[in-house]
Amino acid sequence: MTTENTSSIRRSSELTRFRLAPNPGPMSLAGTNSYLIAAPGSPGVVVVDPGPLDEGHLQELTRYGAVELILITHRHADHTAAAARFAELTGAPVRAADPAHCHGGDPLRDGEVLHAAGVEIRVLATPGHTSDSVCFHLPGDGARGAVLTGDTILGVGTTVLDYPDGTLGDYLGSLDRLENLGPATVLPAHGPVLPELDAVARAYREHRQGRLAQIRTALEALGEDAGPDAVTDVVYADVDASVRRAAELSVAAQLDYLRSGSR
Incomplete structure (x- = not known):
């Protein structure tokens, strides 16, 4: 599939x-932000999340250097659909936390430090959006470093918990981990670049705590055994039909969190 697209490659940080x-x-x-990572003067690049199977998009990603490595933040198709084709096109291995999305490369390990295209890339397991979600920390990217956050933190709005694969307990732990990296630049897979990762992580946590409070109130009115559909009707009463299913998944994750005793 090829789709006409005039989007250019834009600078997002010193190294990306x-x-x-x-x-x-x-x-x-x-759309999905496909990132290229490289040190100044490096003949090679690392590509993160090649995205949908669109030949024009993939060809553009090869124009800024020889692709040495392809990294995946998580399993969803808007990040992975082109991975096998891009590996074929470039000869570069694809590495992801989930072996099912690796092509010619080993699965990523939490805490692993990669060196490619002249850049140090640290792998951080950040489950919650999905169980296989990872972020990529670039400690040398500017004075405060940068983090490619995939869908764990977005450039606008908040992320969906893909329950039951993604859980709220895991997600809150991942936000803690990201906050501890300090005011790094946030390089999300959707939406604009954001400053100060630690502040964004705190805001995300506050949002989740607010939703949990709304769900507790809804359960008081509906009964403790109310299901995700009924709770979503109350908590997300004005949600657009196009994202209703996503809202139900997040509510299901939060109900599971509350009913497991994590209050």
Whole structure:
């Protein structure tokens, strides 16, 4: 599949550029940000999340250097659909936390430090959005470093918990881990670049705590055994139909969190 797209590759930090993939939608927002990582003067690049299977998009990602390595933040198709084709096109291995999305490369390990395209890349397991979600910390990217956050933290709005694969307990732990990295630049897979990762992580946690409070109130009115559909009707009463299913998944994750005793 090839889709006409005039999006250019833009600078996002000292060590990264990105190209917006041509896959806008209710869940992907304006589209998936495919990142290129490279030190100044490096002949090679690392590509993170090649995105949808769009030949024009993939060809553009090869124009800024020889692709040495392809990394995946998590399993969703808007990040992985092009991975096998991009590996074929570039000869570079694809590495992801989930072996099912690796092509010619080993699964990523939490705490692993990669060196490619002249850059140090630290792998951080950040489950919650999905069980296989990872972030990539670039400690040398500017004075405060940068983190490619995938869908764990977005550039606009908040992320969906893909329950039961993604859980709120895991997600809150991942936010703690990201906050501890300090005011790094946030390089999300959807939406604009953000400053100060620690502040964004705190805001995300506050949002989740607010939702939990709303769900507790809803359960008081509906009964403790109320299901996700009924609770979503109350907590997300004005949600657009296109993202209703996503809201139900997040409510299910939060109900599971509360009913497991994590209050």
